[in-house]
Amino acid sequence: MWTYEKFLEYPVKIKNPNPKMAKIIITQYGGPDGELAASLRYLSQRFSMVTPQAIATLNDIGTEELAHLEIVGAIVHQLVKNASLEEIKEAGLDPYYVDHGRGIYPVSAAGVPFTASYVQSKGDPIVDLTEDLAAEQKARATYEYLINAGDDPDVLEPLKFLREREVVHYQRFGEALRIVQDYLQEPRLFVMPKPDFMK
Numbered sequence: 056m057w058t059y060e061k062f063l064e065y066p067v068k069i070k071n072p073n074p075k076m077a078k079i080i081i082t083q084y085g086g087p088d089g090e091l092a093a094s095l096r097y098l099s100q101r102f103s104m105v106t107p108q109a110i111a112t113l114n115d116i117g118t119e120e121l122a123h124l125e126i127v128g129a130i131v132h133q134l135v136k137n138a139s140l141e142e143i144k145e146a147g148l149d150p151y152y153v154d155h156g157r158g159i160y161p162v163s164a165a166g167v168p169f170t171a172s173y174v175q176s177k178g179d180p181i182v183d184l185t186e187d188l189a190a191e192q193k194a195r196a197t198y199e200y201l202i203n204a205g206d207d208p209d210v211l212e213p214l215k216f217l218r219e220r221e222v223v224h225y226q227r228f229g230e231a232l233r234i235v236q237d238y239l240q241e242p243r244l245f246v247m248p249k250p251d252f253m254k
């Protein structure tokens with residue numbers, strides 16, 4: 056279970072509407088390397104992970120990705136909530152507008168709706184953690200591209216925070232992979248205890 060804190064992990068206070076930026080930033084909400092995919096990937100992989108440390112890493116990072124999903128949703132919301140219809144049309148966001156108004160819906164920058172094929176959960180600890188290392192680098196690169204495309208510090212600061220977290224996640228998955236590789240190479244004298252709900 057989770058407990059919910061009524062504040063964002065990083066504050067978002069955007070003064071100027073910018074539907075052009077909203078159109079591309081939404082990809083980190085519902086795109087292939089976005090936060091929804093990340094949270095579902097890690098929270099699903101936990102069940103078949105083999106060491107308590109690696110399970111805890113997936114649990115912690117999967118949970119934090121949900122908090123990042125919330126930050127990205129807040130950014131997109133603040134970028135479009137006061138945008139005029141004219142600005143929305145100029146940004147090419149009108150196809151999104153006719154289906155979702157100024158609401159938040161998980162799509163990629165190209166407007167492709169979220170799909171579970173963005174998520175992998177293979178049931179093999181080495182495969183899953185290797186996948187996660189690549190996923191974190193892809194998320195980091197996407198934030199990098201979004202930062203390159205922007206110029207408003209109100210938007211760039213939360214994006215930079217999110218980029219930095221992907222680097223930290225990558226390092227933590229690297230540690231988890233080393234721990235799991237060591238565990239799998241040990242003679243099987245004992246099985247590491249798992250949390251009750253994952254037994």
Ligand SMILES: [Fe+2]
Binds near residue numbers: 221
């Ligand atoms: Fe991440």
